[in-house]
Amino acid sequence: MTATYLDCNATTPVDPRVVDEVTHYLCLEYGNAGSRTHGFGQAAKERVNKARIQVSDLVSGKPDEVVFTSGATESNNLAILGLAAHAHRTGRRHIISTQIEHKAVLEPLERLQAQGFEVTALAPTPGGWIDPDAVRRALRPDTVLVSVMAVNNETGVEQPLREIAVVLGDHPAYFHVDAAQAFGKVVAPLRDHRIDMLSISGHKLFAPKGLGALVARRRGYDRVPLTPLMVGGGQERGLRPGTLPVHLIAGLGTAASIAAGEHQQWVAANSSAKTALLEDLSALDIVLNGDPERTVPWTLNFSVPGVDSEAALVALKDLVAVSNGSACTSASYDPSHVLTAAGLPQDQVAGALRLSWSHLTPAIPGAEIAARLASLRR
Structure with missing residues (x-):
């Protein structure tokens, strides 16, 4: 797969x-x-x-x-x-x-x-x-x-x-x-x-x-x-x-x-994908990390109460390729300096996942992502 x-x-x-x-x-x-x-x-x-x-x-x-x-x-x-x-x-x-x-x-x-x-x-x-x-x-x-x-x-x-x-x-x-x-x-x-x-x-x-x-x-x-x-x-x-x-x-x-001519189409496609993904994740009562009114349409950073991000990455690895922070610091397990600076609770920071996509991304398997994360709740 x-x-x-x-x-x-x-x-x-x-x-x-x-x-x-x-x-x-x-x-x-x-x-x-x-x-x-x-x-x-x-x-x-x-x-x-x-x-x-x-x-x-x-x-x-x-x-x-x-x-x-x-x-x-x-x-x-x-x-x-x-x-x-x-x-x-x-x-x-x-x-x-x-x-x-x-x-x-x-x-x-x-x-x-x-x-x-x-x-x-x-x-x-x-x-x-x-x-x-x-x-x-x-x-x-x-x-x-x-x-x-x-x-x-x-x-x-x-x-x-x-x-x-x-x-x-x-x-x-x-x-x-x-x-x-x-x-x-x-x-x-x-x-x-x-x-x-x-x-x-x-x-x-x-x-x-x-x-x-x-x-x-x-x-x-x-x-x-x-x-x-x-x-x-x-x-x-x-x-x-x-x-x-x-x-x-x-x-x-x-x-x-290409971006000059097509970026508005990209925004529309990414916005639709984000709306569908949020609907699929809604049953998990996710906590959004970042003001949703100011977040770009191709990124979703969220935490699932009771789920640690490292466990989530293992559970999702054959389904989706996602991260829990910046790629340039992915070798480090230190808490995100970005989320920590925002004053978010420690457990929320520890559970943060980042999903990011583009207009070239095929359909996001949001329902399956939600099901796997639900199975990890403590």
Whole structure:
């Protein structure tokens, strides 16, 4: 029996149209985009430039604001650690972030703290979202960066980016958003030009693993004053050296183009699937982890009273592929830092399960999931 894949927040399947594009530039037009002396290199360069347009269009940006990276983890590191030299030069070394960020944000912030930066990590509301007024209260003249994710990877709670952008207003602090779970799925909020930097991962948007981007918007003519984390080669305006993986870049560009035309259909399909799943689980009296009014349609994080998540994973493993937290911390059995930060009861945190799907997911076996979880009640 093949389990139904319900872990799309960890990684999505690759869209067949993206597979075709990646294969073409991997096997047929395989030139190096840095080769200037022949047609193979020119074709590669043109495809990279087209991908910059496809990615930037989705967030109402400009092609030359797109820096290709290995994924959102690298993009987050570049956005945060890359500002350190500017912060030292200006004497503004205060950063605002949240307690529910991905480790790819929290750990770079810890590194800056060790260098003398002051980090204010805001706690979420019990519903899992950051109150914009908390950002307002934390904002100081020496704040250099505000970093808030778009959609939480564990709970699926969408953060109030527009309201936070209004709070920041004309303050000089740079606004960084980890958009790994949102890019191509939550479109309008990411087009707000008060957001200075957006981190993207292709494998969250039906493209292959290993490729992402940092969209770093200009303020007028001024670029975000980032210092590269690596050197050697000068690619990506010197911010990310190394030979460009043209086939992966082509895949991300295609995925972004598909999302631009189809994301509303995805929302409708995912919403219908969520409604049906909640109906199937209703007899279990599940407790939702995350404000249901703010949760995206493709994620459900819940606890079943009396059921431990580790036991649930064992009981469900041949039926559905699900998780009980972030894929990047799945080797750890520590309680979810996201749910703990929201102040949820310990037993509720210990019982949390995350189901995440997409428009490519076949029918979710909700009734069978409910039956197996019911059998585990103590």
